[in-house]
Amino acid sequence: MSDEKKLAIIATKGTLDWAYPPFILAxxxxxxxxxxxxxFTFYGLQLVKKDLDVKLSSLGNPGMPMPMPMPVIxxxxxxxxAMMTSMMKQKMKKKGVADLEELRELCxxxxxxxxxxxxxxxxxxxxxxxxxxxxxxxxxxTFFEFAGESDISLFM
Amino acid sequence: xxxxxxxxxxxxxxxxxxxxxxxxxxxxxxxGQVLHVIATDPGSVKxxxxxxxxxxxxxxEAREDGGKFYFLIKKA
Numbered sequence: 403m404s405d406e407k408k409l410a411i412i413a414t415k416g417t418l419d420w421a422y423p424p425f426i427l428a429x430x431x432x433x434x435x436x437x438x439x440x441x442f443t444f445y446g447l448q449l450v451k452k453d454l455d456v457k458l459s460s461l462g463n464p465g466m467p468m469p470m471p472m473p474v475i476x477x478x479x480x481x482x483x484a485m486m487t488s489m490m491k492q493k494m495k496k497k498g499v500a501d502l503e504e505l506r507e508l509c510x511x512x513x514x515x516x517x518x519x520x521x522x523x524x525x526x527x528x529x530x531x532x533x534x535x536x537x538x539x540x541x542x543x544t545f546f547e548f549a550g551e552s553d554i555s556l557f558m
Numbered sequence: 559x560x561x562x563x564x565x566x567x568x569x570x571x572x573x574x575x576x577x578x579x580x581x582x583x584x585x586x587x588x589x590g591q592v593l594h595v596i597a598t599d600p601g602s603v604k605x606x607x608x609x610x611x612x613x614x615x616x617x618x619e620a621r622e623d624g625g626k627f628y629f630l631i632k633k634a
Contacts, residue, residue: 433581498572
């Protein structure tokens with residue numbers, strides 16, 4: 403299948419908003435016939451945890467549309483992150499945006515290959531049993547083996 | 559409207575779900591069979607065109623009626 407197009411993604415973020423781009427692009431590319439690999443490193447490892455529980459924060463993100471104007475100091479109050487996460491999840495559900503877990507499942511079904519960075523797994527003291535079974539482990543050289551012959555490489 | 563072999567109602571679903579569901583439905587059809595997709599996501603109009611172009615499946619018809627979008631896709 404050498405004529406198959408290839409997409410390589412590096413996923414480095416572990417928040418709810420940044421969890422979507424890698425899974426949306428990977429699942430769609432797979433549906434279009436691409437062979438896809440995602441390399442999860444640093445906070446991106448949160449996206450391959452068995453317990454997929456990512457949160458949203460408005461802190462350090464002045465671009466986030468707020469239901470009402472709110473001073474930054476209030477956004478840092480206890481409970482605000484949980485509240486924003488739940489509001490965003492409700493909104494996504496209402497708008498028919500895919501559930502994150504469903505999207506990840508669709509990627510796995512479509513044979514998107516997922517690689518977890520062993521170095522950051524060690525750094526964060528995660529164990530392989532914290533991550534989904536579909537994940538493989540490797541390092542930068544593993545990524546380049548695939549990325550080197552990819553048509554598209556994206557860093558997220 | 560032309561005949562179809564299977565119908566997929568993707569109403570209320572947003573990008574990329576209509577495409578992913580359509581891909582799954584097409585996998586169950588044989589070559590030459592036609593899938594009818596109903597969607598409400600306005601982005602799906604361009605997306606189904608792009609999907610057909612890249613996968614070789616033929617987009618036989620795309621139309622809008624009362625805020626809904628209807629697509630006929632023939633499996634390659």
